[in-house]
Structures are given as C-alpha cells and as structure tokens.
Amino acid sequence: MIGVGALLLIAGALITLASLVVLHVVPTGLRPWIDPVSQYGITRFRAGYLVAALGAALAGVGGVLALAPLGAIAAVVLLVVFAVSRAIIPFVPMDAPDAPRTRRGRAHNLLAIGAFASVTAAGFLAGGALHDGGHPQLAGLSTGCAIVMAVGSAGVILGFFTPLRRVFGVSERLDLSRLHRVVPRARLRPRRGRLSPPVSLRIRSAARRVLTAGALAAAFMVGAAGCAAPTADPAPSDTLPLALVYDGPQGCPECAPAIAEVLESGSHPFRVEFVGPGTGTDLTAEVLGEAQLYVQPGGGADLGATWDDLEPQAEAVRDWVHGGGSYLGLCFGAYLAGRDPGFDLLPGDTFGWAGSPGSTVPDDRDTVIPLTWGGTQRWVYFQDGPGFDLDADADVDVLATYPDGVPAVVVAPYGAGRVGVAGPHPEADESWYEEEGLTNPDGYSTDLIEQLLTATLARG
CATH class of the missing domain: 3.40.50.880 (Class I glutamine amidotransferase (GATase) domain)
Known part of the structure; x- marks a missing residue:
C-alpha cells in the first residue's frame, strides 16, 4: 500500500508540475509575482489549472495511502481534506479581480485556505509518523517541507486579512522575490498580435518565466499547492x-x-x-x-x-x-x-x-x-x-x-x-x-x- 501511495503521490506531483510549468511559461497575460494561480482558472487557460488542481488531489490521495499503514490518522484526515479541496476548487472558480464578491468566490477562498492549512499541518504530522516508523530522512524532509509551506501560508493569510495583499502572489509561490532581483520583471508577448520587445528584454522575460516556473515546481515538489486569492488592494497600475x-x-x-x-x-x-x-x-x-x-x-x-x-x-x-x-x-x-x-x-x-x-x-x-x-x-x-x-x-x-x-x-x-x-x-x-x-x-x-x-x- 505504501508503494502504491508513493507512486500516486509522485504521479500527481508530476502532473501538477507539468501543468504549472506550462501555465507560467506561456504568455497568459497574468503576472506570476502578483496574480494567484487560481486566476488561470477564470481565463481561457482554465484547462491547465484544472489539470494542476486534479494532479494535486491525486498526490493527496497518494499521501493518504502511503501514511495510512503508519497509523498517522491525523495526517491522513488532513490529506483527505486537502485532496477533496483540490478536486473541488477548479469547479468553484474565484471571483475576477475588481468584480463584486460572490458566494461562489467566498467558497473558493474557503476551499483554498482549507487546502493550504491542511497540507501544511499534514506535513508536520507526517514528519513525526515517518520518524517513528523508522524513516528519519523522510521525516526530516517532510518537516522541512511543512516549514516552507507554513511560511507560504502565512503570506497567504496576510493576503486575505491585511492591507499587505500584494504579497499574495509572491507568498503563494513561496517567496520567490529573490528571483525578481536577478531577472527583471517583463512579460513575454503573445506569439500572434503582440508588441515585439527588444531581444535583450525577450531573453530576460523568458528567463524570468522559466525561473519562476522552476521555482514554483520545486515548491510543489516539497508539497506546496496553489490556491485562490482575495481581491488585491489597488496597486500603482490600478490607479x-x-x-x-x-x-x-x-x-x-x-x-x-x-x-x-x-x-x-x-x-x-x-x-x-x-x-x-x-x-x-x-x-x-x-x-x-x-x-x-x-x-x-x-x-x-x-x-x-x-x-x-x-x-x-x-x-x-x-x-x-x-x-x-x-x-x-x-x-x-x-x-x-x-x-x-x-x-x-x-x-x-x-x-x-x-x-x-x-x-x-x-x-x-x-x-x-x-x-x-x-x-x-x-x-x-x-x-x-x-x-x-x-x-x-x-x-x-x-x-x-x-x-x-x-x-x-x-x-x-x-x-x-x-x-x-x-x-x-x-x-x-x-x-x-x-x-x-x-x-x-x-x-x-x-x-x-x-x-x-x-x-x-x-x-x-
């Protein structure tokens, strides 16, 4: 059962990884540093977001099967909550930025918070179960992942409940701001009907997207999952x-x-x-x-x-x-x-x-x-x-x-x-x-x- 669970977890992680890489590399018009992953779900790229969310749900099911034989009941319950939340959330899309808040949008936010909180707590609990089960290296990895997710979750909570809402996009991708300082911010233009930037700008833009996608992928591989965002407070461009x-x-x-x-x-x-x-x-x-x-x-x-x-x-x-x-x-x-x-x-x-x-x-x-x-x-x-x-x-x-x-x-x-x-x-x-x-x-x-x-x- 542990082997089957591990295979499902890896398969789900790879599916989500591939979908998120594509969404962050292709010219979608969204801003990876600010816009939430869930915003892909209300654009014409929503199929990619659906695949990523269902892949995360599959990884959660794999985690349940892997941890159940170790008696980690609390971690298993939390991973069930995570898997269910991720499976449902693409069918309960977020409210569009600047649109009035709706009951559906609030439900999306609750599912997002539930997914983030449950997978973070499960990471800590799984660390203890793995340690007690004689897997100290995996226990350390699980605990480390949980700490990383906790940092990201803290940023997401700030994004929901404080004026610092512009930290949301960064926090959701687990504080990737250091990459921003290395690769200047610039978006790839669409292949058809786009303004053609200078070659140097296109190279930097492509590099930024690849680095963003790679860093986000690494974040997911240690267990972080994308979720929804509240409406952002006005950014300078919003004026x-x-x-x-x-x-x-x-x-x-x-x-x-x-x-x-x-x-x-x-x-x-x-x-x-x-x-x-x-x-x-x-x-x-x-x-x-x-x-x-x-x-x-x-x-x-x-x-x-x-x-x-x-x-x-x-x-x-x-x-x-x-x-x-x-x-x-x-x-x-x-x-x-x-x-x-x-x-x-x-x-x-x-x-x-x-x-x-x-x-x-x-x-x-x-x-x-x-x-x-x-x-x-x-x-x-x-x-x-x-x-x-x-x-x-x-x-x-x-x-x-x-x-x-x-x-x-x-x-x-x-x-x-x-x-x-x-x-x-x-x-x-x-x-x-x-x-x-x-x-x-x-x-x-x-x-x-x-x-x-x-x-x-x-x-x-």
Whole structure:
C-alpha cells in the first residue's frame, strides 16, 4: 500500500508540475509575482489549472495511502481534506479581480485556505509518523517541507486579512522575490498580435518565466499547492484608467492579449481587464461604467456567432459610448461597430473590402497593404478587414484610406463618446509578419495604433 501511495503521490506531483510549468511559461497575460494561480482558472487557460488542481488531489490521495499503514490518522484526515479541496476548487472558480464578491468566490477562498492549512499541518504530522516508523530522512524532509509551506501560508493569510495583499502572489509561490532581483520583471508577448520587445528584454522575460516556473515546481515538489486569492488592494497600475478588452470565443486567441499589451505599455497606459464569456467577467452596463475604453479586438471569422454572445449587451454598449465612453474596433471589432450584425455605432456601415471592386486584395489572405495615412503612404498588416461606407454628411475623421480611396481607419463621435475603427491591423508587430512570411517595408512600429488611440480618446 505504501508503494502504491508513493507512486500516486509522485504521479500527481508530476502532473501538477507539468501543468504549472506550462501555465507560467506561456504568455497568459497574468503576472506570476502578483496574480494567484487560481486566476488561470477564470481565463481561457482554465484547462491547465484544472489539470494542476486534479494532479494535486491525486498526490493527496497518494499521501493518504502511503501514511495510512503508519497509523498517522491525523495526517491522513488532513490529506483527505486537502485532496477533496483540490478536486473541488477548479469547479468553484474565484471571483475576477475588481468584480463584486460572490458566494461562489467566498467558497473558493474557503476551499483554498482549507487546502493550504491542511497540507501544511499534514506535513508536520507526517514528519513525526515517518520518524517513528523508522524513516528519519523522510521525516526530516517532510518537516522541512511543512516549514516552507507554513511560511507560504502565512503570506497567504496576510493576503486575505491585511492591507499587505500584494504579497499574495509572491507568498503563494513561496517567496520567490529573490528571483525578481536577478531577472527583471517583463512579460513575454503573445506569439500572434503582440508588441515585439527588444531581444535583450525577450531573453530576460523568458528567463524570468522559466525561473519562476522552476521555482514554483520545486515548491510543489516539497508539497506546496496553489490556491485562490482575495481581491488585491489597488496597486500603482490600478490607479490607471480601465480598458475592457473582449476576449470571448473567437478565432484568434492571441488578439485580445495583443492589444492589451499595447494598452498597458503604450503612451496611453491603461489597466486592462478582459471581459466576455470564459473570462469570469461579463460585459455589463455596471462593468462598462467603470471603464474609459472598450476594445473589440481582431480575430474570428463568424460574426454571427460572436454577435450572439454580444447582442444582449448591445444596448448597454451603445448607451455607454453615447454617454462618453470610447469604443476601439480592430478588423473583426471594426465590423462589429457597424450594422447587421453590430453595435450600430458608425455613421454608415462596413463591408468586406477584400475582393470588392477596386480592392488590391482578392481574397481573405494575410498580406501587407499600403494605406494613405495622414497624407503619407504607410504599410500595414491586413487580413480580410472591412472598408467603411460612410453617410454623405457623416461627421468623421478619416485617418487612413485603402489604395482605392475607401476609408480604412475612421474615428467618429457617437453622442458624447468616440468610436475608432480600423480595417487593417495597425497593432501588428514583427511576429505577425514573420509567421506569414511577410515583410513590412516601413519596419515595425506602434505609432499608427497610438495615433488611432489618441484620436479615439480625444475629447473637446
């Protein structure tokens, strides 16, 4: 029985280890030093979090089977509590940051505290049982692990009940802050639709993620398990204006993180929150009321299916923009600023420019096209984006046109708000072009998306 238990414990640990390494290395958009592991469970990466949690539960079952023959009843009971908590917690997701507290979120926090407390106490008790059973080396290891987990648990408790909530992400990963001093903080950009940082920054960012993942893995191998987090007290970035980025079902999963990176690091810095099905935050009038900018990003090929998700919120979006909000639509999101289907925010409508009379692009291929932007020819990434058929008397600023003169980038008032739309992808960076074997004759810059943002946010 002890051998079977040990095998299950090792298998569960390896499963959790592999899942956590993947979650911490891939560009998820979360901040390993601050954001809790449970936050992966309310993103599109929730499958990885589910596997990690169930792997931890399997390890707990293995611990039960290994310790039961030694008569360590108290440790066995605690490990049962741990295993059950970890098995249930992915199905009781945490509340999204900045969202109102819910009964489900409080239950998640209780499961998290129960898992952390029970596995820590079990580590101390198992140490005594192993010592009495003639395994002094394993006893020392178990006790040492319990001490490490106790330190992490103390940080987590501080995160729940004191103003020092920003210690949570670090404490949950067992005080990995020393790695922060060695490897500067920087996040990998998504492969598709990301800002391309300098090579040195990408190397440091990759190293930081690998070190974080490795350290977290080591922490788990000594018994620490991830849990949920309370809502963090405002960090310095939380004083920035809020931008909501739709990240519901669509065909380009990296498109939302791509524009999010632009918003967080550009000349108009925002605090970004993803909204839509699968993000943990619904697009509602209440959520919009806290934001300055709403972004409907690129991605997707089925306007109808996405509109089915968005139509119930269409009136709320229109009211919010009319009241002073800013809507930014990129390619797919620009189509949705039009009508049938769409939010009907434009003085006119959209149409598929590729393949239209006068278009230089015959189909929906990924390509690079010249625009006339502010009187200057600029090359941009394009993939089946819309043109704009504007009303004759429309009050609009046409920032750029396609080669045939059709408006390609437009900003227009809507009540007290503003709507900025682009058929092409001015946010595309070098990786987009490399992926498709394309080259931008102008090089790669964020100045065009910055100009569009400036015009969309302008007032007066």
